[in-house]
Amino acid sequence: MSQTRIHRILEEVGPTAFAGVYDALSAKLAQQAGFPLAFVSGYSVAATSIGEPDLGLLTQTEMINRARCICGSVSIPVIVDADTGYGNPLNVFRTVGELIGAGAAGCFLEDQVWPKRCGHMRGKRVVDRVEYLHKIRAAVEARAGRDFFIVARTDALAVHGMEEAVARVVGAREAGADASFIEAPSSVEELATIGRRAPAPNVANMIEGGRTPVLPRAELAQLGFHLILYPLAGLFAASRSLARTYAKLRQDGSTAGLEDQLMSFEEFNALIGVEEKYRLAERFGAG
Numbered sequence: 001m002s003q004t005r006i007h008r009i010l011e012e013v014g015p016t017a018f019a020g021v022y023d024a025l026s027a028k029l030a031q032q033a034g035f036p037l038a039f040v041s042g043y044s045v046a047a048t049s050i051g052e053p054d055l056g057l058l059t060q061t062e063m064i065n066r067a068r069c070i071c072g073s074v075s076i077p078v079i080v081d082a083d084t085g086y087g088n089p090l091n092v093f094r095t096v097g098e099l100i101g102a103g104a105a106g107c108f109l110e111d112q113v114w115p116k117r118c119g120h121m122r123g124k125r126v127v128d129r130v131e132y133l134h135k136i137r138a139a140v141e142a143r144a145g146r147d148f149f150i151v152a153r154t155d156a157l158a159v160h161g162m163e164e165a166v167a168r169v170v171g172a173r174e175a176g177a178d179a180s181f182i183e184a185p186s187s188v189e190e191l192a193t194i195g196r197r198a199p200a201p202n203v204a205n206m207i208e209g210g211r212t213p214v215l216p217r218a219e220l221a222q223l224g225f226h227l228i229l230y231p232l233a234g235l236f237a238a239s240r241s242l243a244r245t246y247a248k249l250r251q252d253g254s255t256a257g258l259e260d261q262l263m264s265f266e267e268f269n270a271l272i273g274v275e276e277k278y279r280l281a282e283r284f285g286a287g
Helices: 005-013 024-033 042-050 060-073 089-102 129-143 156-160 162-174 188-197 217-223 233-252 265-272 274-283
Strands: 016-021 038-040 078-081 106-109 149-154 179-182 203-205 227-230
Touching: 005 016, 005 149, 016 024, 016 233, 024 038, 024 060, 024 233, 024 265, 038 042, 038 060, 042 060, 042 078, 042 233, 060 078, 060 089, 089 106, 089 129, 106 129, 129 149, 129 162, 149 162, 156 162, 162 179, 162 188, 179 203, 188 217, 217 227, 265 274
Parallel strands: 016 038, 016 227, 038 078, 078 106, 106 149, 149 179, 203 227
Antiparallel strands: none
16 A cells, blocks of 8 residues: 555654644644644543543444544544454454544554453453454455554553564564554563564553653664654643642632643634634624
């Protein structure tokens, strides 16, 4: 197939650190910050849409709907977490088609048993390798040559060890996936092994407080990683800020003293494009 937008970013930018987003507003902020791409994580969407942990509770429909809102709000390409594809290869086929229809530039597709768990949580199980590779083939066929970047993610490292994890991403790449993602290495040594043995480009998943050491982009690039994802940093930062602001308001009955921690009314209106909408309304006699 022809190169995707994500391939072109890797060629032009090289090893790329990028942020996870969870709604249209966070996607706009990521674009404003200058990221060339963004990622929608199931963990974040489960937390922000249904207030639940990433334990397979989010449905395909909920994720597709959120992806459609996010992809439609920004011009940068957005990769979406497709979890396990929400079922068997037929479900994967449909999920990929729905994601492309929603405007997604790619997806992560993993090999956990459904209901899945966050990759940095305990108690993970994975499907048989053959079953997983059938899912990858279904995703590749559903893509049908369109601009859609498929990341093959495996959680087999925690379940079966490094040899099986590497074998799975090698098989997935041979089946047509575009990138390799061995989830939750627990040491720099494991990161180095993945960077050396898994087919490039490789994903490094940097979760603050998770199982994997959080390393600088330059060091991860030297270890053999190209897509350096911080999926939850924005969610954690926003949650901390909201908790502090709400606690202050509840305690004092006012936000006085928080002015320097809040985006101004003018800044926020600029972010969401208020003036552009005014101008558009005026063009059609609705100003």
